[in-house]
Amino acid sequence: MVELFPEGFEEVERLGGVELAAYTDAAGEERMWAFFGNGRAADVEGGWEDRWRAFHRPVRVGRLWVGPPWEEPDDDACVVVIDPGRAFGTGSHQTTQLCLATLQELEPQALLDVGCGSGVLSVAAALLGFAPVVAVDVEAPSIEATRANAAVNGVAIDVRLVSPDEILPSADVVVANISLESVERLARRIECTTLVTSGYVVSSTPRLPAFEHVSQRTLDGWSCDLFRAT
Ligand SMILES: C[S@@+](CC[C@H](N)C(=O)[O-])C[C@H]1O[C@@H](n2cnc3c(N)ncnc32)[C@H](O)[C@@H]1O
Structure with missing residues:
Protein backbone atom coordinates (compact mmCIF):
# COMPACT_ATOMS: atom_id res chain seq x y z
CA MET A 1 0.00 0.00 0.00
CA VAL A 2 2.89 2.40 0.76
CA GLU A 3 4.24 1.80 -2.73
CA LEU A 4 0.85 2.10 -4.45
CA PHE A 5 -0.39 5.08 -2.45
CA PRO A 6 2.67 6.97 -1.08
CA GLU A 7 0.46 10.04 -0.58
CA GLY A 8 -1.28 8.08 2.20
CA PHE A 9 -3.95 5.51 3.00
CA GLU A 10 -6.16 4.74 5.95
CA GLU A 11 -6.05 1.87 8.44
CA VAL A 12 -9.55 1.12 9.76
CA GLU A 13 -9.97 -1.26 12.72
CA ARG A 14 -12.63 -3.88 11.88
CA LEU A 15 -13.85 -6.89 13.80
CA GLY A 16 -11.21 -9.56 13.19
CA GLY A 17 -8.70 -7.40 11.36
CA VAL A 18 -7.59 -4.12 9.88
CA GLU A 19 -8.99 -2.72 6.62
CA LEU A 20 -6.65 -0.69 4.44
CA ALA A 21 -8.45 2.04 2.50
CA ALA A 22 -7.05 4.23 -0.26
CA TYR A 23 -8.97 7.31 -1.38
CA THR A 24 -8.15 7.44 -5.04
CA ASP A 25 -9.35 7.84 -8.63
CA ALA A 26 -10.00 5.33 -11.44
CA ALA A 27 -6.27 4.95 -12.19
CA GLY A 28 -5.54 4.24 -8.51
CA GLU A 29 -8.36 1.67 -8.43
CA GLU A 30 -6.80 -0.06 -11.46
CA ARG A 31 -3.41 -0.21 -9.68
CA MET A 32 -5.11 -1.72 -6.65
CA TRP A 33 -6.84 -4.48 -8.66
CA ALA A 34 -3.65 -5.22 -10.61
CA PHE A 35 -1.60 -5.59 -7.42
CA PHE A 36 -3.97 -7.27 -4.97
CA GLY A 37 -6.44 -8.96 -7.32
CA ASN A 38 -9.33 -8.49 -4.92
CA GLY A 39 -10.82 -5.92 -2.58
CA ARG A 40 -13.81 -3.65 -2.43
CA ALA A 41 -14.47 -0.28 -4.06
CA ALA A 42 -17.10 2.29 -3.11
CA ASP A 43 -17.85 5.87 -4.09
CA VAL A 44 -17.13 8.46 -1.39
CA GLU A 45 -18.61 11.89 -0.78
CA GLY A 46 -17.01 14.74 -2.74
CA GLY A 47 -14.21 16.79 -1.13
CA TRP A 48 -12.26 13.80 0.29
CA GLU A 49 -9.06 15.13 -1.32
CA ASP A 50 -9.04 18.03 1.13
CA ARG A 51 -10.62 16.49 4.24
CA TRP A 52 -7.24 15.22 5.50
CA ARG A 53 -6.31 18.85 6.27
CA ALA A 54 -8.17 18.59 9.59
CA PHE A 55 -5.61 15.94 10.65
C1 LIG B 1 7.26 8.70 0.67
S1 LIG B 1 7.19 10.11 -0.38
C2 LIG B 1 8.41 11.16 0.42
C3 LIG B 1 8.07 12.63 0.40
C4 LIG B 1 9.00 13.51 1.23
N1 LIG B 1 10.35 13.46 0.72
C5 LIG B 1 8.98 13.12 2.69
O1 LIG B 1 10.01 12.66 3.18
O2 LIG B 1 7.95 13.28 3.36
C6 LIG B 1 8.01 9.47 -1.79
C7 LIG B 1 8.04 10.38 -3.00
O3 LIG B 1 8.96 9.80 -3.92
C8 LIG B 1 8.48 9.92 -5.24
N2 LIG B 1 9.16 8.85 -6.00
C9 LIG B 1 8.89 7.52 -6.00
N3 LIG B 1 9.78 6.86 -6.77
C10 LIG B 1 10.65 7.79 -7.25
C11 LIG B 1 11.81 7.72 -8.10
N4 LIG B 1 12.24 6.58 -8.61
N5 LIG B 1 12.46 8.88 -8.38
C12 LIG B 1 12.03 10.07 -7.87
N6 LIG B 1 10.95 10.19 -7.07
C13 LIG B 1 10.26 9.06 -6.75
C14 LIG B 1 6.96 9.81 -5.09
O4 LIG B 1 6.30 10.45 -6.17
C15 LIG B 1 6.74 10.53 -3.75
O5 LIG B 1 6.48 11.91 -3.94
Whole structure:
Protein backbone atom coordinates (compact mmCIF):
# COMPACT_ATOMS: atom_id res chain seq x y z
CA MET A 1 0.00 0.00 0.00
CA VAL A 2 2.89 2.40 0.76
CA GLU A 3 4.24 1.80 -2.73
CA LEU A 4 0.85 2.10 -4.45
CA PHE A 5 -0.39 5.08 -2.45
CA PRO A 6 2.67 6.97 -1.08
CA GLU A 7 0.46 10.04 -0.58
CA GLY A 8 -1.28 8.08 2.20
CA PHE A 9 -3.95 5.51 3.00
CA GLU A 10 -6.16 4.74 5.95
CA GLU A 11 -6.05 1.87 8.44
CA VAL A 12 -9.55 1.12 9.76
CA GLU A 13 -9.97 -1.26 12.72
CA ARG A 14 -12.63 -3.88 11.88
CA LEU A 15 -13.85 -6.89 13.80
CA GLY A 16 -11.21 -9.56 13.19
CA GLY A 17 -8.70 -7.40 11.36
CA VAL A 18 -7.59 -4.12 9.88
CA GLU A 19 -8.99 -2.72 6.62
CA LEU A 20 -6.65 -0.69 4.44
CA ALA A 21 -8.45 2.04 2.50
CA ALA A 22 -7.05 4.23 -0.26
CA TYR A 23 -8.97 7.31 -1.38
CA THR A 24 -8.15 7.44 -5.04
CA ASP A 25 -9.35 7.84 -8.63
CA ALA A 26 -10.00 5.33 -11.44
CA ALA A 27 -6.27 4.95 -12.19
CA GLY A 28 -5.54 4.24 -8.51
CA GLU A 29 -8.36 1.67 -8.43
CA GLU A 30 -6.80 -0.06 -11.46
CA ARG A 31 -3.41 -0.21 -9.68
CA MET A 32 -5.11 -1.72 -6.65
CA TRP A 33 -6.84 -4.48 -8.66
CA ALA A 34 -3.65 -5.22 -10.61
CA PHE A 35 -1.60 -5.59 -7.42
CA PHE A 36 -3.97 -7.27 -4.97
CA GLY A 37 -6.44 -8.96 -7.32
CA ASN A 38 -9.33 -8.49 -4.92
CA GLY A 39 -10.82 -5.92 -2.58
CA ARG A 40 -13.81 -3.65 -2.43
CA ALA A 41 -14.47 -0.28 -4.06
CA ALA A 42 -17.10 2.29 -3.11
CA ASP A 43 -17.85 5.87 -4.09
CA VAL A 44 -17.13 8.46 -1.39
CA GLU A 45 -18.61 11.89 -0.78
CA GLY A 46 -17.01 14.74 -2.74
CA GLY A 47 -14.21 16.79 -1.13
CA TRP A 48 -12.26 13.80 0.29
CA GLU A 49 -9.06 15.13 -1.32
CA ASP A 50 -9.04 18.03 1.13
CA ARG A 51 -10.62 16.49 4.24
CA TRP A 52 -7.24 15.22 5.50
CA ARG A 53 -6.31 18.85 6.27
CA ALA A 54 -8.17 18.59 9.59
CA PHE A 55 -5.61 15.94 10.65
CA HIS A 56 -2.48 17.82 9.50
CA ARG A 57 -0.79 18.42 12.89
CA PRO A 58 2.63 20.00 13.51
CA VAL A 59 5.62 17.86 14.56
CA ARG A 60 8.83 18.77 16.39
CA VAL A 61 12.01 16.96 15.35
CA GLY A 62 15.08 18.29 17.17
CA ARG A 63 15.47 21.95 16.20
CA LEU A 64 12.81 21.73 13.51
CA TRP A 65 9.10 22.52 13.85
CA VAL A 66 7.18 21.27 10.80
CA GLY A 67 3.55 22.25 10.43
CA PRO A 68 0.82 23.67 8.20
CA PRO A 69 0.38 27.41 7.63
CA TRP A 70 -2.66 27.58 9.91
CA GLU A 71 -0.79 26.38 13.08
CA GLU A 72 1.29 28.57 15.44
CA PRO A 73 4.98 27.49 15.41
CA ASP A 74 7.22 27.06 18.49
CA ASP A 75 9.20 30.24 19.32
CA ASP A 76 12.52 28.45 19.74
CA ALA A 77 12.35 26.33 16.56
CA CYS A 78 13.63 26.44 13.02
CA VAL A 79 10.21 26.71 11.36
CA VAL A 80 9.27 24.69 8.26
CA VAL A 81 5.80 25.58 6.97
CA ILE A 82 4.38 22.84 4.78
CA ASP A 83 1.13 22.69 2.83
CA PRO A 84 1.51 19.38 1.00
CA GLY A 85 -1.34 19.94 -1.46
CA ARG A 86 -1.85 16.57 -3.18
CA ALA A 87 1.78 15.48 -2.58
CA PHE A 88 3.12 13.19 0.17
CA GLY A 89 4.80 14.81 3.15
CA THR A 90 3.16 16.71 5.98
CA GLY A 91 6.30 15.97 7.99
CA SER A 92 4.49 13.72 10.42
CA HIS A 93 5.19 10.37 8.75
CA GLN A 94 7.77 8.38 10.69
CA THR A 95 10.11 8.08 7.68
CA THR A 96 10.05 11.84 7.14
CA GLN A 97 10.77 12.47 10.83
CA LEU A 98 13.68 10.01 10.73
CA CYS A 99 15.17 11.78 7.70
CA LEU A 100 14.71 15.18 9.38
CA ALA A 101 16.55 13.92 12.48
CA THR A 102 19.40 12.47 10.41
CA LEU A 103 19.84 15.63 8.32
CA GLN A 104 20.37 17.63 11.52
CA GLU A 105 23.43 15.49 12.35
CA LEU A 106 25.14 16.13 9.01
CA GLU A 107 27.40 18.97 7.96
CA PRO A 108 25.36 21.24 5.64
CA GLN A 109 26.60 20.80 2.05
CA ALA A 110 25.10 20.44 -1.43
CA LEU A 111 22.00 18.23 -1.18
CA LEU A 112 19.78 16.28 -3.58
CA ASP A 113 16.31 15.22 -2.33
CA VAL A 114 15.05 12.27 -4.39
CA GLY A 115 11.27 11.88 -4.11
CA CYS A 116 10.70 15.34 -2.69
CA GLY A 117 6.89 14.99 -2.35
CA SER A 118 5.73 18.17 -0.60
CA GLY A 119 9.36 19.36 -0.44
CA VAL A 120 9.48 19.00 3.35
CA LEU A 121 13.02 17.56 3.43
CA SER A 122 14.37 20.04 0.84
CA VAL A 123 12.89 23.03 2.64
CA ALA A 124 14.17 21.80 6.02
CA ALA A 125 17.62 21.16 4.54
CA ALA A 126 17.78 24.63 2.99
CA LEU A 127 16.78 26.20 6.32
CA LEU A 128 19.48 24.12 8.07
CA GLY A 129 22.07 25.62 5.69
CA PHE A 130 22.40 22.93 3.01
CA ALA A 131 23.12 24.58 -0.38
CA PRO A 132 22.53 24.28 -3.20
CA VAL A 133 19.44 22.10 -2.77
CA VAL A 134 18.02 20.19 -5.74
CA ALA A 135 14.67 18.40 -5.36
CA VAL A 136 13.39 15.80 -7.82
CA ASP A 137 10.25 13.71 -8.10
CA VAL A 138 8.44 11.61 -10.69
CA GLU A 139 5.02 13.15 -9.92
CA ALA A 140 3.95 16.59 -11.17
CA PRO A 141 1.92 17.46 -8.00
CA SER A 142 5.13 17.01 -5.97
CA ILE A 143 6.98 19.48 -8.17
CA GLU A 144 4.18 21.99 -7.79
CA ALA A 145 3.98 21.52 -4.00
CA THR A 146 7.76 21.74 -3.51
CA ARG A 147 8.00 24.96 -5.54
CA ALA A 148 5.12 26.49 -3.54
CA ASN A 149 6.59 25.41 -0.19
CA ALA A 150 10.05 26.71 -1.12
CA ALA A 151 8.49 30.10 -1.89
CA VAL A 152 6.44 30.18 1.34
CA ASN A 153 9.57 29.42 3.39
CA GLY A 154 11.74 31.87 1.41
CA VAL A 155 14.36 29.31 0.34
CA ALA A 156 15.94 28.63 -3.04
CA ILE A 157 15.40 25.07 -4.30
CA ASP A 158 16.03 23.82 -7.83
CA VAL A 159 12.96 21.59 -8.37
CA ARG A 160 12.89 19.15 -11.28
CA LEU A 161 10.47 16.55 -12.66
CA VAL A 162 12.45 13.40 -13.52
CA SER A 163 11.73 9.95 -14.97
CA PRO A 164 12.08 6.96 -12.60
CA ASP A 165 15.40 5.73 -13.98
CA GLU A 166 17.27 8.79 -15.23
CA ILE A 167 20.74 9.74 -13.96
CA LEU A 168 20.38 12.42 -11.32
CA PRO A 169 22.48 15.52 -10.55
CA SER A 170 25.41 14.80 -8.19
CA ALA A 171 25.52 16.26 -4.67
CA ASP A 172 27.50 15.77 -1.43
CA VAL A 173 24.42 14.48 0.39
CA VAL A 174 21.52 12.59 -1.17
CA VAL A 175 18.35 12.00 0.85
CA ALA A 176 15.79 9.56 -0.54
CA ASN A 177 12.60 8.73 1.32
CA ILE A 178 11.16 6.39 -1.32
CA SER A 179 10.47 2.64 -1.35
CA LEU A 180 13.10 -0.06 -0.65
CA GLU A 181 13.07 -1.17 -4.28
CA SER A 182 13.49 2.42 -5.52
CA VAL A 183 16.32 3.03 -3.03
CA GLU A 184 18.19 -0.03 -4.30
CA ARG A 185 17.71 1.09 -7.93
CA LEU A 186 18.73 4.64 -6.98
CA ALA A 187 22.30 3.67 -6.06
CA ARG A 188 23.07 3.32 -9.79
CA ARG A 189 21.64 6.77 -10.62
CA ILE A 190 23.49 8.99 -8.14
CA GLU A 191 26.94 10.24 -7.21
CA CYS A 192 27.39 11.42 -3.61
CA THR A 193 29.50 10.93 -0.49
CA THR A 194 26.64 10.63 2.01
CA LEU A 195 23.32 8.90 1.40
CA VAL A 196 20.30 8.99 3.72
CA THR A 197 17.58 6.49 2.83
CA SER A 198 14.14 5.71 4.22
CA GLY A 199 10.66 4.65 3.14
CA TYR A 200 10.72 1.04 4.33
CA VAL A 201 10.26 -0.98 7.51
CA VAL A 202 13.01 -2.00 9.96
CA SER A 203 13.31 -5.57 8.68
CA SER A 204 14.44 -4.43 5.22
CA THR A 205 17.82 -2.65 5.08
CA PRO A 206 18.72 -1.72 1.47
CA ARG A 207 21.61 -3.53 -0.24
CA LEU A 208 23.77 -0.85 -1.85
CA PRO A 209 27.03 -2.23 -3.29
CA ALA A 210 28.93 1.09 -3.62
CA PHE A 211 28.07 2.27 -0.10
CA GLU A 212 29.10 1.41 3.45
CA HIS A 213 26.35 1.28 6.05
CA VAL A 214 27.10 3.75 8.86
CA SER A 215 24.04 3.82 11.11
CA GLN A 216 20.33 3.24 11.36
CA ARG A 217 17.59 4.99 13.31
CA THR A 218 14.08 3.64 13.72
CA LEU A 219 10.65 4.88 14.75
CA ASP A 220 7.49 2.77 15.18
CA GLY A 221 8.89 -0.01 12.99
CA TRP A 222 10.10 2.32 10.21
CA SER A 223 13.76 2.69 9.38
CA CYS A 224 16.23 5.32 8.11
CA ASP A 225 19.78 4.40 7.12
CA LEU A 226 22.91 6.48 6.73
CA PHE A 227 25.49 5.33 4.15
CA ARG A 228 28.87 6.66 3.00
CA ALA A 229 30.25 6.02 -0.49
CA THR A 230 33.15 3.56 -0.48
C1 LIG B 1 7.26 8.70 0.67
S1 LIG B 1 7.19 10.11 -0.38
C2 LIG B 1 8.41 11.16 0.42
C3 LIG B 1 8.07 12.63 0.40
C4 LIG B 1 9.00 13.51 1.23
N1 LIG B 1 10.35 13.46 0.72
C5 LIG B 1 8.98 13.12 2.69
O1 LIG B 1 10.01 12.66 3.18
O2 LIG B 1 7.95 13.28 3.36
C6 LIG B 1 8.01 9.47 -1.79
C7 LIG B 1 8.04 10.38 -3.00
O3 LIG B 1 8.96 9.80 -3.92
C8 LIG B 1 8.48 9.92 -5.24
N2 LIG B 1 9.16 8.85 -6.00
C9 LIG B 1 8.89 7.52 -6.00
N3 LIG B 1 9.78 6.86 -6.77
C10 LIG B 1 10.65 7.79 -7.25
C11 LIG B 1 11.81 7.72 -8.10
N4 LIG B 1 12.24 6.58 -8.61
N5 LIG B 1 12.46 8.88 -8.38
C12 LIG B 1 12.03 10.07 -7.87
N6 LIG B 1 10.95 10.19 -7.07
C13 LIG B 1 10.26 9.06 -6.75
C14 LIG B 1 6.96 9.81 -5.09
O4 LIG B 1 6.30 10.45 -6.17
C15 LIG B 1 6.74 10.53 -3.75
O5 LIG B 1 6.48 11.91 -3.94
